[in-house]
């Protein structure tokens with residue numbers, strides 16, 4: 001459940017509220033099961049078409065890739081393109097509505113795709129393309145315990161994310177989510193670090209909102 005933050009005049013965002021007070025006890029078993037079975041979800045047609053746009057951009061300008069999964073309006077994608085000028089930065093979100101709100105950016109080395117992230121991960125793997133950096137910024141938290149499989153690390157597509165490699169950075173305003181992600185990555189053989197996000201200019205619109213509302217923000221980082 002998500003509820004309005006109380007007791008702050010500045011509150012204009014919501015804190016994650018969950019009955020789950022620790023990392024999910026079924027997570028290790030779930031992750032092991034997913035790591036040991038290959039997932040066969042068919043790729044949606046619109047995701048395939050989006051992927052072809054990315055392949056065309058890479059053909060025009062061959063370079064290494066940065067993925068901004070669950071990019072929302074693509075605000076972070078435009079900023080990451082400035083941070084990684086020698087890469088193609090690809091923002092992926094399933095919501096056409098969110099992507100249509102993209103405000104534009106000055107960099108030319110980025111691309112926004114309307115697609116399911118899991119499909120793009122799978123297509124990248126099939127094409128033998130790996131990542132230099134993978135940002136997962138404020139994915140939907142799915143705070144109900146029974147929705148564990150909707151969280152990135154509880155999903156059957158999690159092994160694809162692991163196989164794509166790169167320096168992975170996940171951020172959330174729900175500490176348990178980040179700790180669970182770290183636990184799942186550890187089980188997949190990657191030891192990263194969970195820490196409070198230091199004070200810094202917001203990279204995404206959700207981050208900006210959370211900062212304004214005084215939320216604690218958490219990050220996981222792993223260099224593969």
Ligand SMILES: C[S@@+](CC[C@H](N)C(=O)[O-])C[C@H]1O[C@@H](n2cnc3c(N)ncnc32)[C@H](O)[C@@H]1O
Pocket residue numbers: 069070071072073076092093094095098115116117118137138139140204205206207
């Ligand atoms: C909480 S928003 C965060 C957006 C952005 N990263 C930010 O911080 O401002 C989560 C985003 O994930 C997108 N999303 C959820 N599931 C997705 C999926 N399977 N594939 C692609 N996008 C997805 C939603 O459309 C939404 O824009």
